[in-house]
Amino acid sequence: MRWEVVGWGALALVLFAAEAMAPGAFMLWIGIGAAAVFLITALVPGIPVLWQVVAFVVLSVVAIQAYRRWGRTRGRESDKPLLNRRSEQLVGRVAVLQQGIVAGQGRVSIDDASWQVTGPELAAGTRVRVVAVVNGVLQVEANG
Structure with a gap:
């Protein structure tokens, strides 16, 4: 050769x-x-x-x-599109308020984490549903 x-x-x-x-x-x-x-x-x-x-x-x-x-233009569809977006996985979940929502701000505990929430004035212990996530803050509304 x-x-x-x-x-x-x-x-x-x-x-x-x-x-x-x-x-x-x-x-x-x-x-x-x-x-x-x-x-x-x-x-x-x-x-x-x-x-x-x-x-x-x-x-x-x-x-x-x-x-x-x-x-590189052909993107693969993921079977878990929210895998690395933990807060967005919580949309639709129901939880109990740890701290009541006062002046639009409160806290809720979901699984092993405490999350800041926004929504209407609600007392601590109220069951809420997560309806959206904005910049890592959960937006909730009264459930039921």
Whole structure:
């Protein structure tokens, strides 16, 4: 085998290994460019090294742009869209006021946390339903 063919193959493998060690879907696309030049140089002997490098740069940029355009735009639907938005998971829950709502502010305990609430004037011990969340503050209304 010619040295440039081995070199491009080795570079592709190193880039694929780097992607496996620190995944981020970036080295993969540069590795694809190196693998493409490996195949080209293996199939077409006599291409000058300068043109091989130009082909590597162009193919790597094309692969990265293709990923940016088509690969990242397709978002995956989550089976738990509120997973990291804990306060929004509480909408619809019913709880008892720890502190009555005075001047629009009060507190409620749900599960293992105490939450600030806003709503109409209500006494402590009143059952309330969470109807919305604004900036981490639960908006409640009397339940029932």
